């Protein structure tokens with residue numbers, strides 16, 4: 219039985235280099251004031267507009283997860299708690315604020331002490347608002363909040379889109395003032411076009427996981443690809459990276475190669491991973507040769523596998539559409555059920571793993587009901603486990619391992635004896651969303 223999985227293709231090396239280049243540019247900004255920088259959120263980011271001004275994004279969430287993965291998150295979390303942040307605050311916030319106060323960065327390179335702008339592209343989670351107010355206060359940088367309406371219906375209304383477009387246009391005026399540069403509509407359209415091409419390639423990569431065996435893991439490997447998706451999506455470098463990634467993974471598919479010698483289980487993963495124990499957690503699934511064929515977490519920055527693309531013919535409107543409707547954080551729980559059920563059916567998964575994250579109410583509130591819905595209503599084998607995405611104090615390794623082992627033992631039994639599987643309840647159906 220395989221105990222570990224370590225896929226290290228060229229794309230992983232290229233991804234590493236791209237992220238190091240990004241940190242190098244941020245260090246350059248810290249030293250000389252150029253390039254201009256902007257702190258913003260991953261979910262519903264409008265990186266295309268920043269690219270139009272040559273502004274480099276800073277994602278506090280990416281910094282926080284990089285720290286956790288390198289086992290460096292506890293010190294800044296404790297520093298934030300010492301200054302009064304509560305134990306149950308989001309640990310991403312505490313790690314980020316602790317880092318600001320102590321001058322810690324994931325790679326040891328400097329980050330700009332004062333970004334050109336702190337942009338709170340508020341979607342879904344109201345923690346963002348306070349987090350970015352604090353970032354603006356501690357750095358002294360100007361703050362602009364984009365108020366993105368929650369997706370209340372299947373599609374956003376015209377008024378919601380117009381409301382966000384108006385704010386994006388205000389943001390353009392503010393960026394002109396802060397950078398001293400005139401807005402270039404052609405550069406903006408080009409950025410949007412690059413995003414559309416990166417999204418198409420990324421979407422095709424995700425659809426490769428429909429094949430058995432899947433040539434990539436749509437949770438653990440997808441996370442590797444998500445950094446470039448947020449930082450470089452709107453650039454030619456991003457397009458080239460995703461073209462290379464697709465070519466490499468397609469070659470694996472044509473060679474019939476999966477993640478493991480034999481793919482025994484196919485999973486849908488829900489929720490962010492425990493970054494402080496990322497490797498350990500991955501190995502718990504590798505032991506069972508279980509591949510994630512889809513994950514909701516890989517859609518926090520954008521939901522492209524179901525067809526949405528940025529549109530250079532309507533650059534502002536499509537950026538607004540993306541912010542409102544095309545990221546999992548700004549959608550309701552029933553829409554997430556739909557998304558997961560599509561994964562179960564179209565990506566042919568055997569079960570669902572729900573990872574409850576103590577820090578993150580946005581992802582985790584309602585996951586108890588979700589477990590009941592999938593296991594009892596739909597008869598889908600479902601495992602619910604708990605820890606945290608950033609704080610290492612909440613990962614109980616032995617208990618998590620035991621539960622995962624027990625889940626796969628039961629799943630193996632039900633696959634060998636299909637009649638042992640729970641039958642979906644009669645009349646079970648997914649949510650029906652009201653139309654706009």
Ligand code: SF4
Nearest residue numbers: 308343345578579580
């Ligand atoms: S609560 Fe969750 S979604 Fe909100 S900022 Fe923290 S990690 Fe992100």
